[in-house]
Amino acid sequence: MRRFSQFTCIDWSGAKTERPNGIAVATINRDGPPKLISPEPRWSREDIRNWLFHAAKTEQDMLIGFDLSMSLPFHDIGCYFPQWEDSPSRAIDLWHLVDQSSNDDPHLNILSFLEHPQAARHFRHSRDHVGDLFTGGTGRLRVVEQYQRETGQANSASCFNLVGAAQVGKSSLTGMRMLHQLDGAIPIWPFDPIPETGPLIIEIYTTIAALAAGLPKGKSKIRDRVGLEAALQVLGAPSPGPLSQYDDHSTDALITAAWMKNASRDKRLWHPTKLTNEIAQKEGWTFGVF
Known part of the structure; x- marks a missing residue:
């Protein structure tokens, strides 16, 4: 090690x-x-x-x-963005999509990506603006986030929720631009x-x-x-x-x-017990969750 x-x-x-x-x-x-x-x-x-x-x-x-x-949920429904033809199949391609969609936004912002007519459907943008494909409740979760909650190791929020002090969607999406x-x-x-x-x-x-x-x-x-x-x-x-x-x-x-x-x-x-190579490539993992 x-x-x-x-x-x-x-x-x-x-x-x-x-x-x-x-x-x-x-x-x-x-x-x-x-x-x-x-x-x-x-x-x-x-x-x-x-x-x-x-x-x-x-x-x-x-x-x-x-x-x-470092990624969005994929394994819960087998897709990042259902009903979007350009939905990628790996996290590194997701990073590319987010970055290129917001290429003209300054300071690594992701406003243009969130305004994309297909991407916008999946997010809770505000109390009065909720995409028609946002799942409701806490929003979709990655495997590691579901596992955190089940085992009591943490209580991560969904990146598809952009509302409230605890939301992590905007920081995660801007981070994906940086990673790309x-x-x-x-x-x-x-x-x-x-x-x-x-x-x-x-x-x-x-x-x-x-x-x-x-x-x-x-x-x-x-x-x-x-x-x-x-x-x-x-x-x-x-x-x-x-x-x-x-x-x-x-x-x-x-x-x-x-x-x-x-x-x-x-x-x-x-070496988390729940982490497979497929999960690693599509959703990543939070270090510290085992």
Whole structure:
């Protein structure tokens, strides 16, 4: 099993603005505390993409976790977009479709894709605008999301729901644009084999890290120094020192980076019992769900 020397969590955002408040990046080495990487001005999605290209070029020995879903549900009904002739059959082709459909949208936004007359049918866009093929209720779920719920490991939301504070659809779709534009520069687990050297990208869910840090279900957000230090202590990580502000994006990233360092050594998490090659190629998997 490969051992990495650096672990980075990227708390992503699907907000329309160029530099969303919701993007936070934290990294931790084998020794020492997790630290925020905070450029001025704030991160943009293009900044993150370019930072990843640099990590690839310099062959950094880094495990990189993104807090987003890297695909849409497929296996529940055998299709991403039923009744759409151009519906792809693999996640990498889905990334291409989302990116190319929004090619003219700035800041890696996905407004044009969501306005496509076929794509729009599958999403809940607002309380008053629901596509005729949106399944209702919580929306469709991937195999890993269904399994999370069944086993109580997490409670992921459907990417087809774009409404509410807990929605993850917009961040996931903008992330798919970024993944397509990387064009294989960095391998992505479980779509690609784990490389012997260089960086590797995984999908993570910050709530899983928060639970491992001792936070209770439903109360996994930390917005103060005392709470952050307590969570990191459970994970065996030193305090990063005072932060300029204790927003939940920053604390999520710090806690999850520390968790990734520990979790990456657990063989079970690299070989989930429910993960098949077909599921890997069509839907991907959330690292940490076993």
